[in-house]
Amino acid sequence: MTNIYLDSYLLAYPSSKNESVTIEDFEEYLENLLSWRELRDVNWSDILIPKNTPNILMQYNNYPHWDDLKISLSQTGLNQIYQPKDIIELVDNFLHLKTIEDAIGINDILFDNVATSVDENVGQRPATYLHELNRVLMLISLNKYLFPSQNENYLITRNIGNSLVEVNGEIHDCEFVNEGLINSFPLTINGEIISCATLKDIILNIDPVNMWKNSRSIAGYIDALFIHVYQRMCFTGLDPENMPNWSFGKEFIETCREHGFLNNETKIRTLLRTCTDTILEVDLPATHALRTGSGGDNPQRKRGEDKAWRRDVDYEYHLHYWQTGRGHELASVVVHNDMSIPA
Known part of the structure; x- marks a missing residue:
């Protein structure tokens, strides 16, 4: 089965209450998010999301609330095309996907020394989202290590586009749900993960x-x-x-x-x-x-x-x-x- 992994930052709503957020930020967020609507109808892949996503979105005020969305849509003139419920329903659908951790069979991992080939592209993200991206990359790499016979893996995020992401790091411990599949740590990670900007890009890579x-x-x-x-x-x-x-x-x-x-x-x-x-x-x-x-x-x-x-x-x-x-x-x-x- 092909696995598609959603990074938490894909769903991070740029609230209008944040003075540094521009109309362009909202339009970029909305355009990117809506481009993935068709994922809901995909039956040839497991769509997975990190379990921390709902808590991170709520903690940093990045969940799209109704009133805030209404203001942003009105300011951009997009209220003639989209309603707040359209965006909220889409985000909620993504938040109810199977988690990456459940797919692998772990509760969490302890990792360190992560370096990627896209560090410059994601350096402007808030520290929490940058840490979560590194965590997702480590989880994908761990899944590939544990189940090498599985099919392809694809990452969906923002600000990377179509890219072959090189990942290096160390996993120091895993909290498995059942019996552990790794007997010795640290586990050194050296691998590559395909990041795609559109669903069409994923299909063309499979x-x-x-x-x-x-x-x-x-x-x-x-x-x-x-x-x-x-x-x-x-x-x-x-x-x-x-x-x-x-x-x-x-x-x-x-x-x-x-x-x-x-x-x-x-x-x-x-x-x-x-x-x-x-x-x-x-x-x-x-x-x-x-x-x-x-x-x-x-x-x-x-x-x-x-x-x-x-x-x-x-x-x-x-x-x-x-x-x-x-x-x-x-x-x-x-x-x-x-x-x-x-x-």
């Missing part, structure tokens, strides 16, 4: 092959192919908002399993490319009508108004699919001489 290989449910395979199609559309200048409809047939994943297309990375890469070509209707010479018999004059196989098609995966394997009024239905992966297709 490896769909690895995601497919580590999927354990139909939904996981659907998400992996969705991301592969999304990436192809972006890389070829197409708008992923206009992604064609597509679906898996009820036997598709099982036929993939039978022929080794769930675990072999080379096969997975080829299959995802073939499925994406099918969905986007490119490389049409690789497609052939799936006919009722072996003769070229035999009619194309149909299921009501749906038409059966065959596309090369490679020399040995082929993808069979239905062209329907609701988009392409990926039906099965078969060997070369298998002309069947699940109805």
Whole structure:
């Protein structure tokens, strides 16, 4: 599973009661926060937040209260677009996410000597938020250390943008919920974490092959192919908002399993490319009508108004699919001489 980590500073509201806060500060906060609204609908990743976030926001008056928000929205003219409840509901949704600590299985960590490649970018933050960012980076690094087989990790924060964050530090102790997974300290941390400025940046960085290989449910395979199609559309200048409809047939994943297309990375890469070509209707010479018999004059196989098609995966394997009024239905992966297709 891909992990997306929210830094507490992402939610830190620049209160109008603070005389040093400008309208530009509020607009930057609002624009950055609202750009992550779509995270609420993501089902291909765990979205995690540090457990200290609610207390920090309240302690430093950085929770967006109704009256203060109303004033700020009016001053910027954004009250014609957003209402205070829109912002408060979004922040509250984030505050109710699963915590990083719960995901790892710890209560807290003791760390020191943290240095990162983005120290200059975040140096203007209040000391508490800077400490909390370092703590989040240590937690991410700890999670990667404890569970190296997990998928990718991404950081969401402010003032860093798209960056490969280099992290160095020491973890001196961990308070595990159950039995400790580390027997000796200090644990020296040397690693890299990807920070992204938008959800699109995260999607473009994810490896769909690895995601497919580590999927354990139909939904996981659907998400992996969705991301592969999304990436192809972006890389070829197409708008992923206009992604064609597509679906898996009820036997598709099982036929993939039978022929080794769930675990072999080379096969997975080829299959995802073939499925994406099918969905986007490119490389049409690789497609052939799936006919009722072996003769070229035999009619194309149909299921009501749906038409059966065959596309090369490679020399040995082929993808069979239905062209329907609701988009392409990926039906099965078969060997070369298998002309069947699940109805």
